[in-house]
Amino acid sequence: MDDAKIIELCFARNEEAVRALEEKYEGLANSIAYNILQNREDAEECVNDTLNAVWNAIPPAQPTNLTAFVAGVARNQSLKRLSHLTSKKRSAGTLVPLEELAEILPDERFAPDADDGEVSRLISSFLRAQTADVRNVFLRRYYFFDSVAEIAKRFSFTESKVKNLLFRTRNKLKDYLTKEGITI
Amino acid sequence: MKANRINNIIGNLDEDLIAEAATSGVDAAEKLPAAASSGAVKPAAGTTAAANPAATRRPAWLFRAAAVACFCLAIAGIAWATGLLSPKKAPAPGDNVGYDFTSITLDTVINYVIRYSPETEIGQYKATYKEIGHGATGKIGGTAALFGVDVTLEELGNYLGEAAFDGEDGTEWFRLKGRQDLQYVISRKDGSYHLWEFFRFDLDKKYPFADVMKYVYNLSSADDISEIVVKPSLRDNTTAGKEIQKQIGVHSITDRATIERFYGLLTQVSLTDTTGIFDAGPESFKAERYLEIKTKDGRTIDPLKYEGIGGRFFEFGGLVYSLLADADRAWLAQLFSINYNPAALQPTATPTPMP
Incomplete structure (x- = not known):
């Protein structure tokens, strides 16, 4: 079923939409949730x-891109759950991909007012100027939290x-970012 | 740097980039075959397929799919070119230039067997309700706003109010506990419950919206309204669209004189036909507003929307109300801060075909 149909069914509150969402997007949501939570049961709950x-x-909401919409929701739900699960042990910042990014994005100590x-x-513009492989590998790592091994397999x-x-x-x-005036 | 800030920054990258990455690589393409076509990203300057080493690794079926896609593009191109040869018709007041009202129509309802109630008598009308279904976890969407917590079908039995109207086949209909209006009702048959929201009266009556307010929403005067909340249309959820939504913002109207006049407008309009559909392109959603009417007894009535280019109220499901007078359209445009570029509208020569 195409995305427009699924959205139509959601608007009509037709439960067929739930089945279609599960069929089409459970795999995507699960891969994001598992990458972040590293626990199958937590990931399954997060997918639900x-x-x-x-x-x-x-x-x-009437998303123009359902794939991105579902991915965004899955990512937010998973990070929220991770934060909840680990609030006393560690923060979401210990996710390795986020640590890798910390050194190239604006630091709150030096750039508290950066928008x-x-x-x-700016990052979207930067990625558009890269080859498809470069931007997709970047996003698989830092948006979808794929491991390096998973990315290697995915792209051969x-x-x-x-x-x-x-x-x-x-x-x-x-x-x-530095050239664009963003203080790192 | 705090993780939350990095998450916000990465989480708000452009949607088309995310969609492309979601379907990138062989594994993902197999998982999401139908989504693969939705992730088109503007190519970087100077990047060609030949220069992309990944292209040489992709399986043969992908090339066949690409060939089919190219064919479809060619057909679409011909259709587009043909459209250019047709005489353009500029949108006029009253044209549905702001929203494709046919996107969710009764035809769609029939095709997808959407659960609508049997017609039931309210006043001189036959009313139809639409069921509010439950999600993957069994909770009914949006019920927290009604009951303070999202409930399951079984739990609806705890929220039965007075009898709403006579049912058939042993079905009983109830208002919500503590409410006198008929915006939402609960049905009970053989021990199972369902939640329904008012959809419309019989179409052939071309009923005045005043009767919906009177019989369904239990509003008899402007005094019953405490606030009108004006929100941007959520139709465009691209990054650019969200930015426009943010600029439009959410506004509250509590001034009594303004509410009086607004209520007066609602009493003037009646259901009309849904013909002459125009697709005015992305610019048109700037002129749309989603409305919430807050009542003095704490209810929220939110099906009504306003389309500022055509100048009329509408609801999802193909319900369009009659054209407002020029002076009223101008007043609402000012009240709702409607601002768009008429030159950027993209009217088509023919109405959007029914799905």
Whole structure:
């Protein structure tokens, strides 16, 4: 079933939409949730929460890109759950991919007033200027939290190549943001 | 740097980039075959398929899919070019330029067997309700706003109010506990419960909205309204669309004179036809507003929307109300801070076909 139909069914509060969402997006939501939570049971619960949240959000939301919408909800739900589960042990900041990004994005100590929305827009522009492989590897790592090994398998690269590609992309992004006036 | 800040920054990257990455690589393409076409991202300058080493690794079926996609694009291109040859018709007041009202129609309802109630008598009308279904966890969406907590179908039995109207086939209909209006009702048959929201009266009556307010929402005067909340349309959820939503913002109207006049407008409009659909492109959603009417007894009535280019109220499900007078349209445009660029509208020559 295509996304427009699923959204139509959500608007009509037709439960067929829930089945269609499960069929089409359970795998995507599960991969994001598992990457973040690293626990199958937590991930499964998070997938249920994600699909329920999507069902409840549409309407009034009318996403133009359901894949991105579901991915965003899954990511937020998973990070929220991780934060809840580990609040006394560790923060979501210990996710390795986020640690890798910390050194190239604005630091609150030095750039407390940097507009996060503007930084997001600049990173989107930067990624558009890269090849498809570069931007997709970057996003698989930092948006979907894939491991280096998973990315290597997905794109038929060696792990070494993925690491180098991510390293070079981070450095290029850091230079780009600095040139655009973002204090790191 | 705090993790939350990084999450916000990365979490707000452009949607098309995320969609492309979600379907990138061989594994993902197999998991989400139908979504693969939705992730088109503007290519970077100077990047070609030949220069992309990943292209050489992709399986043969992907090339066949690409060929089909190219064919579809060619057909779409021909259709587009043909459209250019047709005489353009500029939108006029009254044209549905702001919203494709046919996107969720009764035809769709029939095709997808959406659960609508049997017609039931309210006043001189036959009313139809639509069921509010439950999600993957069994909780009914949006019920927290009604009951303070999201409930399951079984739990609806705890919220039965007075009898609403006579049912058939042993079905009993109840108002919500503590409420006199008929916006939401609960049905009970053979021990199972369902929650329903008012959809419409019989279409052939071309009923005045005043009767909906009177019989269904239990509003008899402007004094019953405490506040009108005006929200941007949520139709465009792209990054740019969200930015426009943010700029439009949410506004509250509590001034009594303004509420009086607004209520007066609602009493003037009646259901009309849904013909002459125009797709005015992305600019048109700037002129749309989603409305919430807050009542003095704490209820929220939110099906009504306003389409500022055509100048009329509408609801999802293909319900469009009659055209407002020029002076009223101008007043609402000012009240709702409606601002758009008429030159950016993209009217088509023919109405959008029914799905």
